[in-house]
Amino acid sequence: MEHLTMIDRLAELERFGKELEPDQEEREKLTCAAFQYADAFIDSLAEAPGYSEGELNDLRSLKIKETPGSMEQLLGILHDEVDNAGINSASGRHMGYIPGGGLFTSAIADFLAASSNRYAGISYSSPGAVEIENQVIRWLTSLVGYGPASHGTLTSGGSIANLIAMKAARDFHSINAANIKKSVIYMAASAHHSLLKAIDMTGLKETILRTIPLDANFRMDVTALFMQLQDDCEAGLEPFLIIATAGTTDTGAIDPLNQIAALSKQFNTWFHVDAAYGGFFMLTEEVKHKFKGIQKAHSIVMDPHKTLFMPYGSGAVLVRNRHALLDSFSQHAAYLGDAYGFDDIDPSDCGPELSRHFRGLRIWLPLQLHGVAPFRANLSEKITLARFFRKEAQKIGFETGPEPDLSVVIFRLPGDRDNSENQIFLKELHKNGKVFFSSTMINGTLWIRCAVVSFRTHLREIMEALQMIRNIGDSVFRARENAGYENKGCHLIAV
Numbered sequence: 001m002e003h004l005t006m007i008d009r010l011a012e013l014e015r016f017g018k019e020l021e022p023d024q025e026e027r028e029k030l031t032c033a034a035f036q037y038a039d040a041f042i043d044s045l046a047e048a049p050g051y052s053e054g055e056l057n058d059l060r061s062l063k064i065k066e067t068p069g070s071m072e073q074l075l076g077i078l079h080d081e082v083d084n085a086g087i088n089s090a091s092g093r094h095m096g097y098i099p100g101g102g103l104f105t106s107a108i109a110d111f112l113a114a115s116s117n118r119y120a121g122i123s124y125s126s127p128g129a130v131e132i133e134n135q136v137i138r139w140l141t142s143l144v145g146y147g148p149a150s151h152g153t154l155t156s157g158g159s160i161a162n163l164i165a166m167k168a169a170r171d172f173h174s175i176n177a178a179n180i181k182k183s184v185i186y187m188a189a190s191a192h193h194s195l196l197k198a199i200d201m202t203g204l205k206e207t208i209l210r211t212i213p214l215d216a217n218f219r220m221d222v223t224a225l226f227m228q229l230q231d232d233c234e235a236g237l238e239p240f241l242i243i244a245t246a247g248t249t250d251t252g253a254i255d256p257l258n259q260i261a262a263l264s265k266q267f268n269t270w271f272h273v274d275a276a277y278g279g280f281f282m283l284t285e286e287v288k289h290k291f292k293g294i295q296k297a298h299s300i301v302m303d304p305h306k307t308l309f310m311p312y313g314s315g316a317v318l319v320r321n322r323h324a325l326l327d328s329f330s331q332h333a334a335y336l337g338d339a340y341g342f343d344d345i346d347p348s349d350c351g352p353e354l355s356r357h358f359r360g361l362r363i364w365l366p367l368q369l370h371g372v373a374p375f376r377a378n379l380s381e382k383i384t385l386a387r388f389f390r391k392e393a394q395k396i397g398f399e400t401g402p403e404p405d406l407s408v409v410i411f412r413l414p415g416d417r418d419n420s421e422n423q424i425f426l427k428e429l430h431k432n433g434k435v436f437f438s439s440t441m442i443n444g445t446l447w448i449r450c451a452v453v454s455f456r457t458h459l460r461e462i463m464e465a466l467q468m469i470r471n472i473g474d475s476v477f478r479a480r481e482n483a484g485y486e487n488k489g490c491h492l493i494a495v
């Protein structure tokens, strides 16, 4: 009797639980609705603004309930209150921060990866999924010029990739309680703040952190770095780590990698290059030479979700000597004994994650389907568009930063010593929202940033951007004059 009750109970639970396994007809309905939604969204990008404020009404009042919801209603909310609120990161008019990508073929790969849910942490579990990840890693290591002793791992982004590199550096140089207070890290103020977080999370905050000044092109000043290294050695300190950036977030500048590599060798430090934004520009003939020396770095970070146009959640860290990575992260567990002893390097030995998304597929599938050539063409186009934007902005009358190393241009209304007009200008740009720009403060000067990174940014979007900055810039000057303020002697002219 008790047995029968149990069987009845199981049948009832199975019936309820099967809601999670839609049948073929239901699957077709759901995928049709989702794919139609994605299609319409992508088609809308041709005219959609880069930024819109949006309101979260239905979304905020929608509760997670015990009972099923409606796909139609949920897609409606997604459309109105998610995909049309805030920065449109899939848009070619997103030119702020470092825009993300969003290749359709990568979305298909994510759908497939989530459907099969291959476990890509250990080769025994899914040799094919791990081979796909490792193929992507080998393609990346060959791109930067690393040899066969190198390896790396795919991460959720540049911040986690930087964190993994910091830990590998710390462990390789045996930084511990006995030597940490004498150990010195060198980086420029232009380095990404994720490195400061990584230094904190790896317990390296107690080291001495030297901020190396920048030259007139916003690149690390190598003479200053050399002098600091020398002074520190004379003072009995121990240089441990030099961090350079190949494509800074603020201005896209590439630090002089080859010279820094030589100093790293001379002073026996770990050399890390954060190429999260810049790294993939190595694919182009135009700027490949600017990365000379990157292959001498001990670790390199690159973000496929930046300049390889993949969706967010795609980063990578590469390490020249794979043992430095494996020794830092490899751990064994008794319950995984039967999964060890296979030939491939397990991704779970190369970073903190055990269970992990099968993220290799979202990079591998687009590279296989499209080939590398269109990625290269897109990156060359971004460099040329950025140079074009800078020239045209100068012609209109804007002050600009130096010729960009890559595809970030900084510009501002001229003659504005206290930044007040540029503050208003930025606010008005955001209020308009057609093209989205961000800003940065360099040595007390507010600059507007135009980051040409999206594979959907072409000449049309750049012309729209130029028209917009001219119109809004002009109205800021005119409003000031009408309010009776002193004219600072600047005007913008028609494009």
Ligand SMILES: Cc1ncc(COP(=O)(O)O)c(C=O)c1O
Binding pocket: 098, 156, 157, 158, 159, 160, 192, 194, 245, 247, 248, 249, 274, 275, 276, 277, 303, 315
């Ligand atoms: C140079 C650089 N490094 C690291 C990062 C952090 O990358 P993520 O946002 O993928 O964590 C960024 C982000 O913009 C960056 O520009």
